[in-house]
Amino acid sequence: MKRGWLLLAVILLGAPLVVQGPFYQRMITLVLLSAISASAWNLVGGYALQISIGHAVFFGIGAYTPLVFYQHWGYVPLAGIPVGLLISCAVAVVIGTPTFRLQGHYFAMATIAVAELVRIVVTNWKFVGGAVGQMGPAVPRTVWDLTFRSSLPYYYIYLGVLAVLLGLTYWISRGRMGYYLRAIGADERAARSLGVPVRRYKLYAFMLSAAFTSLAGSLYALMVGFIDPTSAFGILISVEMVITAALGGAGTLLGPLLGAVILVPLQNMTNSLFGGGGTGLTYILYGGIILVLARFEPGGLLEIWQRWQTRRANRAEAAEVARAA
Amino acid sequence: MIVIQVIVEGLLLGGVYALFSSGLTLIWGMMNFVNFAHGEFVMLGMFAAFLTMTWVAGGPVLFTIVAAASLFVLGVVVYFALIRYVLDGPIIGQILSTFGLALFLRYAAFFVFSANFVTLPDTYLSGTENVLGIYVSIPKLVGGVVGVLLTIGLHLLLTRTAVGSRILAVAENRDAAMLMGIRPDRMQALAWGLSAALTGVAGAMIAMYYPISYGVGESLALIAFVVVSLGGFGSVPGALLAGILIGVIESLSAYYFGPAFKDVVVYALFVAILWVRPQGLLGTA
Numbered sequence: 001m002k003r004g005w006l007l008l009a010v011i012l013l014g015a016p017l018v019v020q021g022p023f024y025q026r027m028i029t030l031v032l033l034s035a036i037s038a039s040a041w042n043l044v045g046g047y048a049l050q051i052s053i054g055h056a057v058f059f060g061i062g063a064y065t066p067l068v069f070y071q072h073w074g075y076v077p078l079a080g081i082p083v084g085l086l087i088s089c090a091v092a093v094v095i096g097t098p099t100f101r102l103q104g105h106y107f108a109m110a111t112i113a114v115a116e117l118v119r120i121v122v123t124n125w126k127f128v129g130g131a132v133g134q135m136g137p138a139v140p141r142t143v144w145d146l147t148f149r150s151s152l153p154y155y156y157i158y159l160g161v162l163a164v165l166l167g168l169t170y171w172i173s174r175g176r177m178g179y180y181l182r183a184i185g186a187d188e189r190a191a192r193s194l195g196v197p198v199r200r201y202k203l204y205a206f207m208l209s210a211a212f213t214s215l216a217g218s219l220y221a222l223m224v225g226f227i228d229p230t231s232a233f234g235i236l237i238s239v240e241m242v243i244t245a246a247l248g249g250a251g252t253l254l255g256p257l258l259g260a261v262i263l264v265p266l267q268n269m270t271n272s273l274f275g276g277g278g279t280g281l282t283y284i285l286y287g288g289i290i291l292v293l294a295r296f297e298p299g300g301l302l303e304i305w306q307r308w309q310t311r312r313a314n315r316a317e318a319a320e321v322a323r324a325a
Numbered sequence: 326m327i328v329i330q331v332i333v334e335g336l337l338l339g340g341v342y343a344l345f346s347s348g349l350t351l352i353w354g355m356m357n358f359v360n361f362a363h364g365e366f367v368m369l370g371m372f373a374a375f376l377t378m379t380w381v382a383g384g385p386v387l388f389t390i391v392a393a394a395s396l397f398v399l400g401v402v403v404y405f406a407l408i409r410y411v412l413d414g415p416i417i418g419q420i421l422s423t424f425g426l427a428l429f430l431r432y433a434a435f436f437v438f439s440a441n442f443v444t445l446p447d448t449y450l451s452g453t454e455n456v457l458g459i460y461v462s463i464p465k466l467v468g469g470v471v472g473v474l475l476t477i478g479l480h481l482l483l484t485r486t487a488v489g490s491r492i493l494a495v496a497e498n499r500d501a502a503m504l505m506g507i508r509p510d511r512m513q514a515l516a517w518g519l520s521a522a523l524t525g526v527a528g529a530m531i532a533m534y535y536p537i538s539y540g541v542g543e544s545l546a547l548i549a550f551v552v553v554s555l556g557g558f559g560s561v562p563g564a565l566l567a568g569i570l571i572g573v574i575e576s577l578s579a580y581y582f583g584p585a586f587k588d589v590v591v592y593a594l595f596v597a598i599l600w601v602r603p604q605g606l607l608g609t610a
Binding site: 049 | 426
């Protein structure tokens with residue numbers, strides 16, 4: 001077990017040394033980013049099974065705030081990140097408070113509606129650039145602008161954030177809150193009857209998830225330096241978080257990372273194989289993957305692996321017993 | 326005068342909203358299940374009408390029947406191939422299944438028809454009439470009237486016929502219905518077929534006056550969510566009332582705040598409904 005963690009850390013730390021060329025280095029950086037936002041979604045979507053299809057709203061707020069700070073007041077984009085976090089948490093409360101009284105599909109529908117609402121408002125809002133969007137610093141004034149030509153600095157920043165997020169997720173999942181969230185996900189009514197403060201903990205998870213999604217948005221904006229309503233608030237941003245987490249295994253610690261490791265290269269591949277029209281094919285493929293997953297393995301890939309592990313353990317135990325007898 | 330014009334437009338639009346939303350509410354009321362691909366079904370209905378017109382010619386009656394029939398088949402197929410298996414599973418599978426379907430259908434349409442908008446050729450229903458100083462577009466009038474009539478028809482089907490009673494029996498209690506000799510699977514497949522056929526008709530109606538493209542489903546699905554939550558989940562009369570109301574609200578907000586914000590008002594209304602009256606106007610519970 002410990003060796004596995006060490007191996008994972010070595011692979012993640014060393015990957016940029018093995019992967020050569022700006023294209024592939026950018027790709028592995030985007031894998032980490034995708035893993036961060038999917039892990040953030042996983043906190044509320046995976047553990048508490050409150051399926052949000054509107055997380056783009058937090059991603060977008062996080063992406064816009066630093067660039068707005070830079071464009072309007074000339075601050076380093078970093079200064080906007082905490083503000084984005086706060087706004088995202090506030091929005092999470094606004095969406096979560098009414099919808100968490102209700103169960104299941106309501107929440108998913110409400111999150112889609114809010115994300116679309118915010119996208120349209122931002123598209124028509126002159127202050128934040130309307131349909132054109134926002135630009136970051138093209139040339140770094142100081143190192144604190146976090147504008148680098150190479151992907152590598154971003155890679156290690158993202159890796160640090162991912163490590164913190166996964167550490168936090170692990171800590172939460174082992175503690176009281178983790179038990180509460182899993183209980184809510186398994187059967188909300190039963191959890192409530194056992195005295196779990198259901199609504200409060202759903203809201204905590206949602207706020208935490210919103211904060212980290214917002215951070216992911218900020219990190220993305222810092223790297224690409226340009227943001228428009230579709231690339232920040234579009235429904236496909238939300239979809240990617242959901243499918244990444246669900247493919248690897250929603251409600252598992254490493255599922256989102258696994259999903260990102262599979263999906264980001266896949267998307268790069270379809271885009272470079274089919275060119276501009278590949279966008280359509282990518283999402284046909286995504287839709288197909290989600291469909292098949294929901295139909296056959298709603299638990300995701302890690303569940304298949306765990307099942308296989310259990311079977312192997314059982315077989316080993318049976319062999320042990322047989323030998324003893 | 327112009328406000329009356331706007332309200333009339335809204336009423337006619339609302340009839341069609343009621344039509345495709347009643348399909349969504351039927352599925353919800355019967356199996357506590359939200360079809361996230363509902364908007365894409367409407368989009369396919371629009372394309373079905375378009376393809377019928379361009380390949381076979383014929384008029385509105387033909388393409389409406391073709392759209393309804395092909396969507397009915399799609400609904401039944403989707404039920405038997407997908408929904409049946411996720412219905413009793415975890416909620417993540419339920420939501421992801423139709424959401425994945427929506428994504429798949431939307432981008433399959435993008436792939437086949439490209440991102441361009443297409444419009445239906447003129448039919449004998451095209452044109453506008455001046456009624457007492459109000460301009461009424463004939464396709465919108467037909468769409469609104471057909472929408473209201475079919476929604477009432479669905480309500481009558483559910484409440485006044487044997488098939489309707491069976492559907493409601495399954496909705497009430499699947500096991501008890503089974504003991505009464507009703508096959509829940511068949512009734513649920515029928516509900517999916519009916520729901521999809523209604524979106525097909527709605528799509529055919531909308532296609533007569535609205536440009537067709539792969540992406541129309543997204544905003545239509547959101548409108549259906551708003552209508553269904555306002556009318557109360559599972560209530561067909563509620564969907565009728567709420568559909569017409571939303572049509573009028575949308576028209577008025579487009580008039581007062583500009584077309585870009587008409588959806589903002591409707592979505593904001595949705596969030597407001599969830600705050601103050603989550604069971605909807607006519608809903609109980």
